[in-house]
Amino acid sequence: xxxxxxxxxxxxxxxxxxxxxxxxxxxxxxxxxxxxxxxxxxxxxxxxxxxxxxxxxxxxxxxxxxxxxxxxxxxxxxxxxxxxxxxxxxxxxxxxxxxxxxxxxxxxxxxxxxxxxxxxxxxxxxxxxxxxxxxxxxxxxxxxxxxxxxxxxxxxxxxxxxxxxxxxxxxxxxxxxxxxxxxxxxxxxxxxxxxxxxxxxxxxxxxxxxxxxxxxxxxxxxxxxxxxxxxxxxxxxxxxxxxxxxxxxxxxxxxxxxxxxxxxxxxxxxxxxxxxxxxxxxxxxxxxxxxxxxxxxxxxxxxxxxxxxxxxxxxxxxxxxxxxxxxxxxxxxxxxxxxxxxxxxxxxxxxxxxxx
Numbered sequence: 001x002x003x004x005x006x007x008x009x010x011x012x013x014x015x016x017x018x019x020x021x022x023x024x025x026x027x028x029x030x031x032x033x034x035x036x037x038x039x040x041x042x043x044x045x046x047x048x049x050x051x052x053x054x055x056x057x058x059x060x061x062x063x064x065x066x067x068x069x070x071x072x073x074x075x076x077x078x079x080x081x082x083x084x085x086x087x088x089x090x091x092x093x094x095x096x097x098x099x100x101x102x103x104x105x106x107x108x109x110x111x112x113x114x115x116x117x118x119x120x121x122x123x124x125x126x127x128x129x130x131x132x133x134x135x136x137x138x139x140x141x142x143x144x145x146x147x148x149x150x151x152x153x154x155x156x157x158x159x160x161x162x163x164x165x166x167x168x169x170x171x172x173x174x175x176x177x178x179x180x181x182x183x184x185x186x187x188x189x190x191x192x193x194x195x196x197x198x199x200x201x202x203x204x205x206x207x208x209x210x211x212x213x214x215x216x217x218x219x220x221x222x223x224x225x226x227x228x229x230x231x232x233x234x235x236x237x238x239x240x241x242x243x244x245x246x247x248x249x250x251x252x253x254x255x256x257x258x259x260x261x262x263x264x265x266x267x268x269x270x271x272x273x274x275x276x277x278x279x280x281x282x283x284x285x286x287x288x289x290x291x292x293x294x295x296x297x298x299x300x301x302x303x304x305x306x307x308x309x310x311x312x313x314x315x316x317x318x319x320x321x322x323x324x325x326x327x328x329x330x331x332x333x334x335x336x337x338x339x340x341x342x343x344x345x346x347x348x349x350x351x352x353x354x355x356x
Contacts, residue, residue, distance in 0.1 A: 024066040033066075034059050084121045085329065086145035087111060088136065092129035092154040093215035096245035099126055102273055102301050103318075107151055107173060110322035118326060120146075133159050140167045147329045150174070153184070153217050169332045171325050175217045176340035183332065184340045185325045187316040189218045192345035193225025196268045196296045196314050199347055201233050202356040205266025205294055208237040211253070211278065212270020213244060219270045222298060226268050238264065242274055253277050257285060265293050272297040272304045275311055279352065295352040309351035317343050 024030055031038045036055065044051045044059035051059075062068075089104060091097050099105070112122050123145055127135040136156075139148055140163055147169030153160055164170050164182035176184040193210075200208060208230050214220040223239060230237035240256045243249055253274070269275035275297030279289060287293055289309060297304060300315035321343060328338040 024062075024068050030059070030063060030066075030068055034062055081146050082144060083119065084123050084145045085115050086123045086125060086139045086142075086148045087151060088125045088127050088139055088148060089151045090127045090129060090135065090154040090156050092156045094154075094213065094244045096243070096247060098246065099124075101244065101246065102303060103271060103299055104151055106299075106301055107318050107322060110319050111149060111151075111325065114322050114326040118330065129154070129156055129159065133162055136160065136163045140170065147171075147333055149325055149329060155215050155217070157217055169329060171329045171332070171338070173321060173325060175221055176342055180340065183328050183338045185321050185328060186218065186342065187321075187345050188342050189221035189345075190225040192298060192314045192316075193222035193227075193268070194229040195225075195345060195347050196222075196298065197226040197229035197235075197237070198233075199312070199349070199353060199356065200266035200268065200294055200296060201229070201235055203266075203290075203294055203354040206235060207261065207263040208235055208266045208268060209240050209260065209264045210237060210268045210270070211240045211242045211256070211274050213241045214239070214270075216244075222268075222270055236263075242270070244271065244273075246273070249274060250277050250280070253281050257281050267293060267295045269295065269297045272299040272301045272311060272313055275313065275352075276303070276307055279307055279309075279311070289352050290354045294354060300346075300348050304348075305350065307352075312350045312353040313348050315346040315348050317346075 024033060027038045027041050031041045034041065036059070040051055040055065041059055044056040045063060047056070087108065089099060099108075108124070115122055125139060129135045136148075136159060139145060148167075150160065150170070150172035153172050153174040160170070160172060160182050161180060170182055172182060172184045174184050174186045175189060176186065197208060208226070210223050210226050212219045212223065214223050227237050227239070238261065242252050242256070267278055269278055275295055278295055282289055282293055282295070289295055295311070297311050297313035298316075299318070300313045304311040304313050324341050328341070331338040
């Protein structure tokens with residue numbers, strides 16, 4: 001049996017400095033209890049460094065003790081912020097490519113982790129550009145997001161540039177060029193393509209093929225880097241357009257294999273997913289990798305080390321890139337400058353290429 005005492009009042013209220021019972025339902029109630037201003041309480045609950053650590057921790061402890069939760073909607077209305085970041089995947093160059101593409105999922109996962117750990121919610125959109133800027137302006141002008149992250153630029157560089165002239169909280173994954181307006185974070189694709197070709201040539205390849213559709217900015221740069229390295233070494237290189245859409249990729253690679261020049265003994269793939277399909281096709285044809293044909297991918301996705309044999313590839317620092325993208329976006333949301341970043345690609349040698 002209980003004592004007969006009703007302690008429910010302790011759940012809903014507390015004593016102020018004068019000993020009077022107060023209910024803790026608003027910022028003002030918590031401020032009276034803590035003996036500070038409502039502005040200090042608001043900043044402390046938001047984790048702002050403007051409030052010293054001791055005061056901030058004391059206010060946060062009081063809020064937890066009395067089960068106080070600030071009215072998030074009212075806070076967002078006052079700050080004119082939604083707390084939501086839009087993530088858009090533009091597919092102007094490859095409209096049949098899916099969000100389930102392993103590269104998209106990997107980068108999306110890292111971005112979502114970074115955003116949610118920063119207190120943001122995420123709105124995801126797969127955009128099929130229609131020749132106008134509407135696909136991007138529908139998101140930036142919706143009033144539903146505080147900023148936008150683009151997973152890739154597709155063939156939409158000029159559209160992104162045009163929108164960025166008036167919409168600053170916009171950061172893209174992908175290539176960057178001197179003088180561009182929008183902030184982009186990505187890999188030096190030109191260097192990555194060159195590294196891939198140079199590695200194959202050093203490992204004894206005497207006829208190269210580059211597999212990948214070059215309508216998108218990044219893959220076009222990979223092709224240019226690879227072809228330049230091959231030309232300098234006097235090694236022939238063929239370009240074989242391969243779709244990034246998984247529905248078409250395997251069929252196109254099989255067709256290319258049937259008609260491929262037998263002198264090709266080194267294949268540079270524009271993505272790890274293409275490389276995985278190439279390995280499957282070569283195995284079906286009874287060709288040994290890397291003895292007969294060497295294969296190198298691009299991305300270094302988690303699956304790359306699990307292929308048979310494990311895939312040599314060009315690593316993009318996807319996790320680091322996602323972190324930088326969110327940092328740049330937050331800087332732009334606060335009105336600070338945020339310049340583009342070009343990360344250095346890294347050759348990861350596994351077992352689909354020979355030793356150099």
